[in-house]
Amino acid sequence: MFELDVRSRKPIYEQLVERLKELIITEVLSADEQLPSVRTLAQQLTINPNTIQKAYRELESQGYIYSIKGKGSFVSPATPNLTSEKIEKVKNELSKLLSEAIYLGITKDELIKLIQKIEAAVGGGVEDDQNP
């Protein structure tokens, strides 16, 4: 479920944040579902509990999960709250990447297809399940 590259230049905790975000966004992890405990996950991945904690802290600050002392960490049910500022940031990163993609020869049509594919997979977050 987690593929970590310990010799990557990208910090382990960042890899964890990315991977968990992915699982939450694609709804592999459902809302209010309990995540593995800091110690359990650390043991599974044979890394330090502090590293897990750092990833969880980051995810919580970004609104993707919430933690309750003594109980555990859980997937946030709704869209993160940091919306406006966060959205600007994502749009900004997206603009840079899209420019690079076009520069590298990826066509507009390809990009639109990519969006449609992803939208179908993610489902726009909120959906009524009227079109199964």
Add this chain to the structure above:
Amino acid sequence: MFELDVRSRKPIYEQLVERLKELIITEVLSADEQLPSVRTLAQQLTINPNTIQKAYRELESQGYIYSIKGKGSFVSPATPNLTSEKIEKVKNELSKLLSEAIYLGITKDELIKLIQKIEAAVGGGVEDDQNP
């Protein structure tokens, strides 16, 4: 022209790489145009020449610029050569960011508009100018 944040967690040389890529992609810097020398730019930005060199080396390895000993560093005229592998990497990053964007509530229509806007600004790198 260059806005560097020395206290950012993002390394200075990475900020430089990003910014220069942006200027090249948007054709603010033309093909074969000479970049400031390592020492000159370092003096202008009041940072170490080694940091500039690291950024230039990275840009050269990615195919965005080329350097000639004794002459200088110049903007590469064509699309980078690392295409296939590089394209896969960009597509991968793009997928993650697009998923996050959709999750944050940005609609497919907004994303398509963003693409069109960027495509107009960048021009797709190679164009026949048949549709002005």
Add this chain to the structure above:
DNA sequence: TTAACTGTACTATGAATCATAGTACACTGC
């Protein structure tokens, strides 16, 4: 040729970050 520029390649140093180890405390649920 000389002088002044260019890129490039080293070594060394200090600061910051990352991951680890270990300890401790507060809370929950059985």
Add this chain to the structure above:
DNA sequence: GCAGTGTACTATGATTCATAGTACAGTTAA
């Protein structure tokens, strides 16, 4: 109480980042 949970520290070693300094090779114009 006890075993689980999150959380907050300190400390240490490895790595990365940016700096300073030196050196060498190539280009260009005086």
